[in-house]
Amino acid sequence: MSGFYKVLVVDDGERSADHALSAELAGLGFASVTTTLEASEEVLALMSSPTAILLQLPRDLSHPNRRLFQDLARRLRAKASDIPVIVVDPAATAAGGGYAAALQAHVAASKAE
Numbered sequence: 001m002s003g004f005y006k007v008l009v010v011d012d013g014e015r016s017a018d019h020a021l022s023a024e025l026a027g028l029g030f031a032s033v034t035t036t037l038e039a040s041e042e043v044l045a046l047m048s049s050p051t052a053i054l055l056q057l058p059r060d061l062s063h064p065n066r067r068l069f070q071d072l073a074r075r076l077r078a079k080a081s082d083i084p085v086i087v088v089d090p091a092a093t094a095a096g097g098g099y100a101a102a103l104q105a106h107v108a109a110s111k112a113e
Helices: 022-027 042-047 065-079 090-095 098-112
Strands: 004-012 030-036 050-054 085-088
Touching: 004 022, 004 042, 022 030, 030 042, 042 065, 050 065, 065 085
Parallel strands: 004 030, 004 050, 050 085
Antiparallel strands: none
Protein backbone atom coordinates (compact mmCIF):
# COMPACT_ATOMS: atom_id res chain seq x y z
CA MET A 1 0.00 0.00 0.00
CA SER A 2 1.58 3.26 -1.06
CA GLY A 3 0.53 6.85 -0.69
CA PHE A 4 -0.93 8.90 2.11
CA TYR A 5 -4.45 8.03 3.22
CA LYS A 6 -6.53 10.20 5.58
CA VAL A 7 -9.28 8.53 7.57
CA LEU A 8 -11.97 10.08 9.72
CA VAL A 9 -12.77 7.78 12.64
CA VAL A 10 -16.05 8.40 14.44
CA ASP A 11 -16.49 6.63 17.75
CA ASP A 12 -18.48 6.77 20.96
CA GLY A 13 -15.70 8.54 22.86
CA GLU A 14 -14.29 5.33 24.39
CA ARG A 15 -10.61 5.34 23.51
CA SER A 16 -8.93 2.79 25.73
CA ALA A 17 -5.78 1.09 24.44
CA ASP A 18 -7.71 -1.95 23.21
CA HIS A 19 -10.40 0.18 21.54
CA ALA A 20 -8.37 2.99 19.89
CA LEU A 21 -7.59 2.79 16.19
CA SER A 22 -4.91 5.41 15.61
CA ALA A 23 -1.88 3.18 16.21
CA GLU A 24 -3.26 0.32 14.14
CA LEU A 25 -4.11 2.68 11.29
CA ALA A 26 -0.73 4.44 11.46
CA GLY A 27 1.02 1.08 11.19
CA LEU A 28 -0.77 0.55 7.87
CA GLY A 29 0.08 4.01 6.53
CA PHE A 30 -3.17 5.76 7.39
CA ALA A 31 -3.31 9.17 9.03
CA SER A 32 -6.43 9.43 11.15
CA VAL A 33 -8.52 12.01 12.91
CA THR A 34 -10.78 10.64 15.64
CA THR A 35 -13.93 12.42 16.73
CA THR A 36 -17.11 11.72 18.59
CA LEU A 37 -20.45 11.09 16.95
CA GLU A 38 -21.70 14.48 18.10
CA ALA A 39 -18.84 16.41 16.44
CA SER A 40 -18.41 14.22 13.35
CA GLU A 41 -20.13 16.37 10.76
CA GLU A 42 -18.31 19.52 11.89
CA VAL A 43 -14.94 17.75 11.78
CA LEU A 44 -15.72 16.30 8.36
CA ALA A 45 -16.48 19.81 7.08
CA LEU A 46 -12.94 20.83 8.14
CA MET A 47 -11.24 17.77 6.63
CA SER A 48 -10.42 17.90 2.95
CA SER A 49 -11.37 14.71 1.12
CA PRO A 50 -10.77 11.86 3.54
CA THR A 51 -9.94 8.52 1.94
CA ALA A 52 -12.60 6.86 4.08
CA ILE A 53 -14.88 7.42 7.04
CA LEU A 54 -14.83 4.70 9.66
CA LEU A 55 -17.78 4.57 12.06
CA GLN A 56 -16.88 2.51 15.12
CA LEU A 57 -20.06 1.27 16.79
CA PRO A 58 -20.24 1.19 20.58
CA ARG A 59 -19.35 -2.19 22.08
CA ASP A 60 -22.60 -2.41 24.03
CA LEU A 61 -25.30 -3.79 21.73
CA SER A 62 -27.99 -1.96 23.71
CA HIS A 63 -26.20 1.41 23.56
CA PRO A 64 -28.70 4.06 22.40
CA ASN A 65 -26.17 5.63 19.99
CA ARG A 66 -25.89 2.52 17.81
CA ARG A 67 -28.93 3.68 15.84
CA LEU A 68 -27.48 7.20 15.57
CA PHE A 69 -24.32 5.73 14.01
CA GLN A 70 -26.43 3.92 11.40
CA ASP A 71 -28.34 7.17 10.69
CA LEU A 72 -25.04 9.04 10.28
CA ALA A 73 -23.79 6.37 7.87
CA ARG A 74 -26.88 6.81 5.69
CA ARG A 75 -26.49 10.60 5.64
CA LEU A 76 -22.79 10.45 4.84
CA ARG A 77 -23.26 7.91 2.04
CA ALA A 78 -25.93 10.11 0.49
CA LYS A 79 -23.87 13.30 0.83
CA ALA A 80 -20.39 11.98 -0.08
CA SER A 81 -20.96 8.95 -2.28
CA ASP A 82 -17.34 8.94 -3.50
CA ILE A 83 -15.97 8.42 0.05
CA PRO A 84 -16.30 4.91 1.52
CA VAL A 85 -18.29 4.95 4.76
CA ILE A 86 -17.45 1.84 6.73
CA VAL A 87 -19.50 0.84 9.77
CA VAL A 88 -17.64 -1.61 11.98
CA ASP A 89 -18.76 -3.51 15.02
CA PRO A 90 -16.03 -4.19 17.63
CA ALA A 91 -17.25 -7.77 18.14
CA ALA A 92 -17.19 -8.59 14.43
CA THR A 93 -13.76 -7.11 13.70
CA ALA A 94 -11.99 -8.65 16.70
CA ALA A 95 -11.99 -12.04 15.03
CA GLY A 96 -11.32 -10.80 11.50
CA GLY A 97 -8.03 -8.92 11.76
CA GLY A 98 -9.21 -5.69 13.32
CA TYR A 99 -10.59 -2.42 12.05
CA ALA A 100 -7.59 -1.57 9.95
CA ALA A 101 -7.90 -4.83 8.01
CA ALA A 102 -11.52 -3.96 7.16
CA LEU A 103 -10.50 -0.45 6.15
CA GLN A 104 -7.55 -1.65 4.08
CA ALA A 105 -9.81 -4.01 2.13
CA HIS A 106 -12.30 -1.19 1.37
CA VAL A 107 -9.59 1.27 0.32
CA ALA A 108 -7.84 -1.31 -1.86
CA ALA A 109 -11.13 -2.13 -3.58
CA SER A 110 -12.00 1.52 -4.18
CA LYS A 111 -8.53 2.31 -5.58
CA ALA A 112 -8.78 -0.65 -8.00
CA GLU A 113 -11.98 0.73 -9.55
